[in-house]
Amino acid sequence: MQSPARAPINAPINWPAALMLAFTSLPIVTVLPWYLWAHHVSAAAWIFSALLLASNGMSITAGYHRLWGHRAYAAHPALKWLYAIFGAMAVQNSILIWATAHRVHHRHVDDVDHDPYSAKRGFWFSHIGWMLRDYPSSRPDFARVPDLLEDKVVMAQHRHYLWFVLGTNFGIPISLGFLFNDIWGFVLIAGFLRLVVSHHFTFFINSLAHAWGRQPFTGLNTARDNDFLALFTWGEGYHNYHHLFQWDYRNGVRWWQFDPTKWLIASCAWLGLARDLKRVPDFKIQRARVARQFERAREALASSRPHSRLLTLQTQLENEWTQFSETVAHWTQLQSEKLSDAKLQMQDKWEHSELRQRLQVLAIERALRVQRRRVQSLRRSLMAECVPV
Ligand SMILES: [Zn+2]
Numbered sequence: 001m002q003s004p005a006r007a008p009i010n011a012p013i014n015w016p017a018a019l020m021l022a023f024t025s026l027p028i029v030t031v032l033p034w035y036l037w038a039h040h041v042s043a044a045a046w047i048f049s050a051l052l053l054a055s056n057g058m059s060i061t062a063g064y065h066r067l068w069g070h071r072a073y074a075a076h077p078a079l080k081w082l083y084a085i086f087g088a089m090a091v092q093n094s095i096l097i098w099a100t101a102h103r104v105h106h107r108h109v110d111d112v113d114h115d116p117y118s119a120k121r122g123f124w125f126s127h128i129g130w131m132l133r134d135y136p137s138s139r140p141d142f143a144r145v146p147d148l149l150e151d152k153v154v155m156a157q158h159r160h161y162l163w164f165v166l167g168t169n170f171g172i173p174i175s176l177g178f179l180f181n182d183i184w185g186f187v188l189i190a191g192f193l194r195l196v197v198s199h200h201f202t203f204f205i206n207s208l209a210h211a212w213g214r215q216p217f218t219g220l221n222t223a224r225d226n227d228f229l230a231l232f233t234w235g236e237g238y239h240n241y242h243h244l245f246q247w248d249y250r251n252g253v254r255w256w257q258f259d260p261t262k263w264l265i266a267s268c269a270w271l272g273l274a275r276d277l278k279r280v281p282d283f284k285i286q287r288a289r290v291a292r293q294f295e296r297a298r299e300a301l302a303s304s305r306p307h308s309r310l311l312t313l314q315t316q317l318e319n320e321w322t323q324f325s326e327t328v329a330h331w332t333q334l335q336s337e338k339l340s341d342a343k344l345q346m347q348d349k350w351e352h353s354e355l356r357q358r359l360q361v362l363a364i365e366r367a368l369r370v371q372r373r374r375v376q377s378l379r380r381s382l383m384a385e386c387v388p389v
């Protein structure tokens with residue numbers, strides 16, 4: 001069994017990261033407030049800062065995370081280069097190191113010894129503490145990421161990472177400052193403030209997105225879905241979904257959920273810059289949501305003393321479970337039929353059979369959605385009837 005949160009104080013300080021975080025944060029609490037009070041900052045400085053913030057943030061979420069971390073789609077080299085340049089500007093390490101660590105995070109999520117930013121080691125650790133010391137859990141094992149080692153853009157950025165960082169963080173704000181005749185405004189707002197805000201927006205995904213929100217898909221780890229957090233993290237606030245279906249190019253899976261990263265990837269696909277976008281079939285999403293409702297209902301039952309009303313609800317729950325198991329079995333059977341029907345592809349029968357199967361899958365997905373709502377209200381009734389043991 002894993003030990004609870006531990007305070008690893010023996011690891012040596014990671015000076016480059018610690019100094020970089022201190023150097024970029026200090027002007028925000030010292031020089032910037034004074035400058036804003038004493039000087040006028042041009043509108044251009046604010047507008048370009050926002051644009052740079054978005055391009056840095058989404059180079060991390062669409063590029064570092066969903067493309068290289070999870071292979072959720074394939075990208076044209078031009079798009080990869082944009083991600084590599086503006087991602088380096090976010091100063092969160094090279095793609096190679098970032099994506100390697102992130103894959104470990106998914107493989108060992110919450111493990112206090114192996115997850116590089118385990119939420120079980122506390123909020124501070126998962127937010128920023130993990131970067132301040134050279135913990136063994138952060139040491140990358142590149143032998144496990146051969147696909148990244150073969151990616152020319154990843155390796156070029158990794159080899160020249162420092163130049164990418166310095167060139168973008170000093171070059172872009174200073175050049176724009178010259179252009180708009182507001183050098184200090186650009187250096188402070190588009191340089192320092194943009195970088196610090198960009199840092200903490202991303203860090204929230206490791207800290208808040210593992211602590212605050214709901215768990216509609218899985219209770220097996222600390223990841224949470226949080227609509228409010230999605231606003232600041234370019235759509236990565238739907239982290240509970242993401243930890244269950246990490247290869248999906250979407251995190252906010254419903255069309256209305258605020259996930260600008262998925263809209264960016266879909267737009268790039270439309271422009272021919274991205275392809276092979278991976279989507280989890282709706283059936284699997286609905287199955288996970290219904291199974292989660294059952295899990296929570298059973299937890300409520302286990303925490304209560306039995307009484308007659310509760311036993312009635314329990315019987316209803318068991319009936320729902322039987323129906324759920326039958327639906328899942330029906331879907332599994334359809335999948336195996338689909339496989340054997342693939343052999344009939346050359347025959348006329350095939351098209352008709354595929355249409356029939358597609359309609360059946362749609363009906364199953366609809367039935368699961370309806371059942372989820374039923375089980376959800378059953379769970380609420382159960383919780384209302386609970387008498388603590
Ligand atoms: Zn996570």
Ligand SMILES: [Zn+2]
Pocket residue numbers: 065069070102106242246
């Ligand atoms: Zn991820």
